[in-house]
Amino acid sequence: AQKVTQAQTEISVVEKEDVTLDCVYETRDTTYYLFWYKQPPSGELVFLIRRNSFDEQNEISGRYSWNFQKSTSSFNFTITASQVVDSAVYFCALSPPGSARQLTFGSGTQLTVLP
Amino acid sequence: DADVTQTPRNRITKTGKRIMLECSQTKGHDRMYWYRQDPGLGLRLIYYSFDVKDINKGEISDGYSVSRQAQAKFSLSLESAIPNQTALYFCATSEVAGEQYFGPGTRLTVT
Numbered sequence: 001a002q003k004v005t006q007a008q009t010e011i012s013v014v015e016k017e018d019v020t021l022d023c024v025y026e027t028r029d030t031t032y033y034l035f036w037y038k039q040p041p042s043g044e045l046v047f048l049i050r051r052n053s054f055d056e057q058n059e060i061s062g063r064y065s066w067n068f069q070k071s072t073s074s075f076n077f078t079i080t081a082s083q084v085v086d087s088a089v090y091f092c093a094l095s096p097p098g099s100a101r102q103l104t105f106g107s108g109t110q111l112t113v114l115p
Numbered sequence: 116d117a118d119v120t121q122t123p124r125n126r127i128t129k130t131g132k133r134i135m136l137e138c139s140q141t142k143g144h145d146r147m148y149w150y151r152q153d154p155g156l157g158l159r160l161i162y163y164s165f166d167v168k169d170i171n172k173g174e175i176s177d178g179y180s181v182s183r184q185a186q187a188k189f190s191l192s193l194e195s196a197i198p199n200q201t202a203l204y205f206c207a208t209s210e211v212a213g214e215q216y217f218g219p220g221t222r223l224t225v226t
Contacts, residue, residue, distance in 0.1 A: 009155075035214060045158075045205065045217035091157060102148075102173065103215060105157035 002027045004094050006106035013082055014114050021077045021109045023092030029053075031097040034068065034075045039089040039108070051075065082113045118142045119218035121206050127224045128196050136191045136221050138206030147189040148215060149173075149181060152203040161204075164189055196225040
């Protein structure tokens with residue numbers, strides 16, 4: 001069975017602060033994929049990143065960065081110099097290897113960035 | 116135009132009524148999915164389809180049925196709606212080895 005835990009239900013920061021969203025996962029598979037999605041107040045789900053379990057290199061995209069640590073089963077997401085537009089619910093998700101591709105989602109973290 | 120569309124976007128229905136939620140995609144993906152989102156629970160998979168002839172139950176399929184009418188269309192039905200099916204429903208599509216792309220969601224309220 002697969003499980004994704006996002007222990008931070010809500011986080012509130014002031015604009016320009018850095019913020020890290022935690023994601024811990026459980027799986028018996030030796031290979032898998034990890035994802036982050038953003039859900040802004042408008043409600044749609046926006047894909048942010050996919051990471052193959054083979055690739056443990058950290059990734060940076062603009063103000064976003066991701067820290068994948070297979071040893072601790074974590075895939076944390078950091079927003080640098082947060083902006084009000086970053087306010088959203090962020091979901092971490094896990095999918096099995098091969099052709100299955102069903103996503104198991106965490107319960108999400110509501111991020112509020114205050115001006 | 117959006118790549119994944121859902122109709123209706125909002126629906127209020129009464130207990131016991133049959134309701135169908137529709138999803139269409141122009142991405143040319145073979146795989147389509149239906150999820151429901153409840154506050155504090157994230158998204159949970161209801162059904163998924165790898166192609167027109169391949170439909171599979173997800174984590175919470177009880178009370179739901181689906182129909183894959185074509186590669187581009189995947190419908191979700193509630194045969195007899197009940198209040199605890201009030202939720203936000205998302206359709207998604209993907210290639211075999213790709214990330215999932217989500218529709219805008221349908222907010223369903225069962226009174």
